[in-house]
Amino acid sequence: MEEDISRRTLLRSGSAGLAAVSSAGLAGCAGSLPFLGDEEDGSSGPPVGNWLAAPAVTDLLDTEALTERYTDGTVDSSEEIDRQFNAVVPDSVFEHEEELVVYWPLERGAAHRSRAGVAATDLDWELSQTVSWEFEVSHTRQTWDGTTTQTDTVESSVEYAFLAGSFDPASIEENLQDWVDDEYAEDDELSSEGDHEGYELYAIENWAFGVSEGSIVQANGGSYLDAVSAVEAAIDANASASGLWSETDDGGAMLGEFSVKHMSSGSVHEPRTVETELERQYGDPDNIPDQQRQEIEDRIEDQFDDWERGLTGTATTYEFDGDTSEFTEVFLYDSESDANAEALSDHVDSNRDVSDRWATLEDSSIDGSGRTLVLSGTVRTRSLL
Numbered sequence: 001m002e003e004d005i006s007r008r009t010l011l012r013s014g015s016a017g018l019a020a021v022s023s024a025g026l027a028g029c030a031g032s033l034p035f036l037g038d039e040e041d042g043s044s045g046p047p048v049g050n051w052l053a054a055p056a057v058t059d060l061l062d063t064e065a066l067t068e069r070y071t072d073g074t075v076d077s078s079e080e081i082d083r084q085f086n087a088v089v090p091d092s093v094f095e096h097e098e099e100l101v102v103y104w105p106l107e108r109g110a111a112h113r114s115r116a117g118v119a120a121t122d123l124d125w126e127l128s129q130t131v132s133w134e135f136e137v138s139h140t141r142q143t144w145d146g147t148t149t150q151t152d153t154v155e156s157s158v159e160y161a162f163l164a165g166s167f168d169p170a171s172i173e174e175n176l177q178d179w180v181d182d183e184y185a186e187d188d189e190l191s192s193e194g195d196h197e198g199y200e201l202y203a204i205e206n207w208a209f210g211v212s213e214g215s216i217v218q219a220n221g222g223s224y225l226d227a228v229s230a231v232e233a234a235i236d237a238n239a240s241a242s243g244l245w246s247e248t249d250d251g252g253a254m255l256g257e258f259s260v261k262h263m264s265s266g267s268v269h270e271p272r273t274v275e276t277e278l279e280r281q282y283g284d285p286d287n288i289p290d291q292q293r294q295e296i297e298d299r300i301e302d303q304f305d306d307w308e309r310g311l312t313g314t315a316t317t318y319e320f321d322g323d324t325s326e327f328t329e330v331f332l333y334d335s336e337s338d339a340n341a342e343a344l345s346d347h348v349d350s351n352r353d354v355s356d357r358w359a360t361l362e363d364s365s366i367d368g369s370g371r372t373l374v375l376s377g378t379v380r381t382r383s384l385l
Contacts, residue, residue, distance in 0.1 A: 045260035045317065046087045046125035051162050052245040052255075053237035054080070057133050060158065060233065062226040069224070070139035076151065078135035083245070083313075084267040085129035090120040092262035096320040099381035105263050112161035116209075116216050117175025124164040132157035156222035158230045163216040169200055172211045180204055193228050197235050203228050210235055250313065254332045257372045258315050261326065263384075266315030271334035272308050274300050307331075307347045310338025318384065325381045327361065331373040341368045348375060359383040 057078035066073050088105050097103065109126045113119065120126075134155050141150045177190045184204065193201035199210035199217065208227035210217035217234050221227035237243040245251035250268050258266070270276045277300050278285045278293075288296065313332040318325045333339045345366050352358045364377030 045089055045262055045264055046127045046162075046164065048085065048087055048127060048258075048260045048264065049244065049246045049255050050238050050241070051127055051234060052083075052085060052129060052251065053160075053234045053243055054131075054245040054248050054251065055230070055233035055237075055243060057135050057156075057225070060221070060225045060229045062221065062224050062229075066137070066224045070137055070152075073137045073139040076136045076138050078133050080131060081134045081155070082132040082157075082267070082269050083129065085127065085265065087125065087127040087260060087264045089125050089262045090123050092320050094121065096322070096381060099320065099323060101382065101385050104385065109161065109163075112163065112218055115176060115179045115207075115218060116163060116172055116211075117178065118163060118165065118167070118172075118216070122165055126164070127160075127162040129160045130157055131160070154224065156225050158222060158225055158227070159220040160230070160234060161216075161218040162234075163218075164214065167211065167213055167216065169211045169213060172216060173200065173202065176202055176209055176211075196232050197239050199231075199235055201228060201231060250332060253370060253372055254313060254315055254330055257330045257369060257374050258317065259328070261317040261319035261328075263320075264315065264317040266313065266330075268313035268332065271310050271312040271338075272304065273310060273334070274304075305347060306340050306343035309340070310334040318379075320381055323381055324378045325384065327375075327377050327379045329375045331375070333371045333373070336371045339368055339371050339373050341366050341373055344373050344375070356383075 058075055061075065066075075086108055088109065090106060093100060093103055093105050103120075106120045109120070109128060112126065112128060113123070132155060134153060136151050137154055138149055138151045140147050173190070180188055180190050188204060190202050190204050193203050193208070195201060196210065199212045202209045202211070206221050206227055208219050208221070208231045210231040217231050219227045219230035219234070221230055233243065246255045254266065254268065258264075270280075274297050275285070278288075278297065281300075282288055282296070285293065310333045311331060312334050314329060315332075316327070316329045318327055331339070331344065348358060348361070348364065348366070352361050352364075358364075358379075360380040360383040361377050362379070364375060367374045367376075
């Protein structure tokens with residue numbers, strides 16, 4: 001037990017231990033899952049499109065938790081309101097350690113690797129994502145003169161992590177139990193949840209894991225969402241190429257212009273409009289008196305730059321190449337009319353080298369396709385720190 005704890009401590013320690021530590025959970029050095037780089041699009045990063053699932057809330061519901069809170073509660077409608085993802089190829093970070101100065105691109109996945117007891121040096125790639133939903137729950141509420149039907153709005157999310165490599169599933173199970181021993185009460189144990197599509201499933205409280213020889217799937221379920229169902233949904237989406245985010249309007253539009261490289265991140269949210277900003281700041285806009293609402297709307301309108309009106313998401317990717325890195329950023333808009341290439345170009349030119357976002361950007365260009373704009377160019381690798 002002391003040896004396991006020492007190894008996990010090294011894994012958690014960040015850059016100092018990443019290159020030195022190896023994992024008992026690895027069965028070999030070659031991963032069994034293909035990179036997108038093996039495909040025709042020439043990507044050099046993780047197969048993001050194959051793992052970003054888009055399950056329905058009703059497929060993930062923890063009905064026991066829901067009925068405990070709402071005795072006869074039913075979900076009437078749901079909407080995905082936010083999605084974020086991050087991906088990295090560890091080998092590319094180690095190969096460019098001098099240019100990147102430290103291993104900071106690997107810090108985000110440290111907790112995910114720690115749970116499974118695997119080292120970044122032994123991974124083909126790693127990917128994390130968080131998906132948030134808003135859904136309406138109708139239920140019966142007791143009143144002084146009887147009962148009434150009430151609808152509550154609930155927000156919840158699932159946090160995913162995907163690790164690709166070559167694993168010994170039995171060792172990963174031991175590592176997960178070691179993590180449970182560290183993080184939970186003495187009598188808590190990892191429970192086996194059977195198998196699914198070649199993955200052994202495990203769970204404890206709001207965490208679930210799927211383990212195969214080629215990949216590890218982790219999920220943390222938020223309120224009223226079942227983590228085991230979330231893991232199964234991701235596995236099914238990858239296995240069947242169905243139920244993927246790329247099949248949705250936003251996912252298809254963004255990923256269709258996005259070739260994942262060595263380090264990538266993305267987020268999708270509600271469109272930046274006066275209406276959505278008004279609701280974010282003040283709640284229900286109908287509660288704002290008419291004489292004040294127009295003044296507030298004008299103030300919000302003045303705060304928007306032309307390039308960000310209707311913006312509903314961005315995705316950025318870098319391919320390290322020595323002292324410089326290729327850079328691509330996709331801007332996703334609510335409609336094609338919102339995608340103002342001239343306004344974005346002016347904004348980039350005015351803010352280049354002013355902030356970290358486009359520090360040292362050179363040879364830049366902007367291309368438009370439908371409701372997306374794609375900014376590309378090169379940056380100094382060291383400026384990414």
